[in-house]
Amino acid sequence: MGSAFSAVYVRDLRLALRRRVEALLPLVFFVVAISLFPLGVGPEPQTLRQIAAGVVWVSALLASMLSVTSLYAGDHADGSLEQMMLSGQPGLVIASAKAAAHWTVTGAPLVLAAPLIGLLLDMSTAGLLTLVVSLLLGTPILSLLGGMGAALTLGLRSAGVLLILLILPLSIPALIFGAGAVGAVDSGLATSGHFSLLGALLILTALTAPLATSFALRIALE
Amino acid sequence: MNRSVRWFTFAAPSRFYWLVGVLNPWFWTAAVALTIAGMYVGFFVAPTDATQGESYRIIFIHVPAAWMSMIIYLAMAFWAAVGWMFNARMASVLARALAPTGAMFTFLALWTGAFWGKPTWGTWWVWDARLTSELILLFLYLGYIALVASIDDMVRGDKAGALLAIVGAVNVPIIYFSVRWWNTLHQGATISMTAAPKMAHTMLTAMMLMTLAFWAYSFAVVFTRAQAMALERDHDAEWVRQLALGRKDSS
Numbered sequence: 247m248g249s250a251f252s253a254v255y256v257r258d259l260r261l262a263l264r265r266r267v268e269a270l271l272p273l274v275f276f277v278v279a280i281s282l283f284p285l286g287v288g289p290e291p292q293t294l295r296q297i298a299a300g301v302v303w304v305s306a307l308l309a310s311m312l313s314v315t316s317l318y319a320g321d322h323a324d325g326s327l328e329q330m331m332l333s334g335q336p337g338l339v340i341a342s343a344k345a346a347a348h349w350t351v352t353g354a355p356l357v358l359a360a361p362l363i364g365l366l367l368d369m370s371t372a373g374l375l376t377l378v379v380s381l382l383l384g385t386p387i388l389s390l391l392g393g394m395g396a397a398l399t400l401g402l403r404s405a406g407v408l409l410i411l412l413i414l415p416l417s418i419p420a421l422i423f424g425a426g427a428v429g430a431v432d433s434g435l436a437t438s439g440h441f442s443l444l445g446a447l448l449i450l451t452a453l454t455a456p457l458a459t460s461f462a463l464r465i466a467l468e
Numbered sequence: 469m470n471r472s473v474r475w476f477t478f479a480a481p482s483r484f485y486w487l488v489g490v491l492n493p494w495f496w497t498a499a500v501a502l503t504i505a506g507m508y509v510g511f512f513v514a515p516t517d518a519t520q521g522e523s524y525r526i527i528f529i530h531v532p533a534a535w536m537s538m539i540i541y542l543a544m545a546f547w548a549a550v551g552w553m554f555n556a557r558m559a560s561v562l563a564r565a566l567a568p569t570g571a572m573f574t575f576l577a578l579w580t581g582a583f584w585g586k587p588t589w590g591t592w593w594v595w596d597a598r599l600t601s602e603l604i605l606l607f608l609y610l611g612y613i614a615l616v617a618s619i620d621d622m623v624r625g626d627k628a629g630a631l632l633a634i635v636g637a638v639n640v641p642i643i644y645f646s647v648r649w650w651n652t653l654h655q656g657a658t659i660s661m662t663a664a665p666k667m668a669h670t671m672l673t674a675m676m677l678m679t680l681a682f683w684a685y686s687f688a689v690v691f692t693r694a695q696a697m698a699l700e701r702d703h704d705a706e707w708v709r710q711l712a713l714g715r716k717d718s719s
Binding site for chain 2: 394398399402403404408411412414415416418419422423426443447454458461462465466468
């Protein structure tokens with residue numbers, strides 16, 4: 247089981263390394279989307295500071311959802327997904343490995359880029375730190391939920407938009423606690439409650455989403 | 469004669485079609501009669517509210533619609549799950565038939581809420597926990613409808629929809645509580661909707677009548693839709709052919 251996980255995980259990372267520009271696209275989207283907000287809302291530092299955490303979080307959410315569409319699509323198109331599901335390895339392990347690979351390729355760069363972006367929006371040091379921790383806990387949730395959406399919409403004509411419609415309502419709790427943590431630290435409150443709830447959400451999602459994803463993959467491949 | 473209840477008798481589309489044909493006139497009649505009674509009590513018998521004046525009367529549509537929107541989501545998830553687990557086709561059809569009605573009631577609850585909010589709170593919309601979760605419920609309905617509509621393969625659509633409905637039903641409490649948490653963080657509750665004012669008996673009667681009317685309407689419209697879906701799915705089955713021939717003969 248462990249070897250199946252690492253095999254799928256390493257394979258996905260290797261594939262991403264072969265197509266480096268493609269793998270970096272979500273990060274580029276993230277930065278471009280965020281830089282639109284000051285242009286739209288106005289450059290006042292006070293306003294920007296107030297909306298910074300929410301803007302970063304929403305952009306991370308959209309970047310994850312846009313990139314996760316292709317998580318299973320390529321493997322589905324060339325038949326390797328079917329082979330994986332037929333290999334006798336639990337679908338749960340494959341789904342977890344895929345989600346983990348997606349997070350490593352798209353989620354982790356977002357977490358690393360977030361402090362720089364936060365500086366553009368005039369965030370405080372404490373706020374930046376909280377933002378990084380909240381994204382560190384929250385982006386894996388997005389990858390896990392996104393993987394489920396990608397499996398449900400596998401091979402459909404309008405898979406991209408459909409996936410966003412399906413998964414965004416489910417990711418609202420992560421958004422609330424993630425962006426809320428930064429809001430709490432800015433108003434001088436403790437963030438431990440937010441982090442605990444985000445952690446609980448992460449554990450719950452990690453336990454249930456891969457199972458749902460493997461069911462969805464079986465439904466899609468039947 | 470076999471005395472034990474045969475639960476799955478009406479899982480066959482042909483028998484379901486027949487059963488709905490028998491029951492539906494009653495549901496439609498009940499829906500119309502109860503709506504008229506509820507509207508009459510609500511608009512002419514129930515007293516004017518001391519603080520809100522006449523505008524409160526939208527409660528007779530607003531609250532039952534909000535109730536239905538939540539109950540129908542659970543019913544939809546239940547029937548979708550039954551259809552998935554037991555391969556019961558009619559259960560999946562029912563789940564699909566419930567979705568548009570549930571979405572309609574969710575929208576109705578939001579719309580009437582806006583109409584009620586304008587005269588009482590002075591605004592069409594507040595990001596109150598209840599309003600926000602109702603809006604998210606509408607998104608969940610739309611997601612389900614969009615997913616099953618965009619999958620051409622009927623069986624795959626049923627199963628994928630079932631999975632999504634179950635995941636949604638599990639998430640509804642999580643979403644509701646996180647939205648409540650978010651709202652209390654952002655601002656103190658400017659309007660408390662949880663403290664229900666004491667109601668006059670006639671107001672309660674009108675609301676109950678309207679609730680029953682909405683139930684009857686839901687049964688009627690969902691069954692009608694399920695009937696049409698059953699015909700569509702079984703379009704090459706013998707019973708549909710018989711039905712079509714019988715209709716032609718009698719006309």
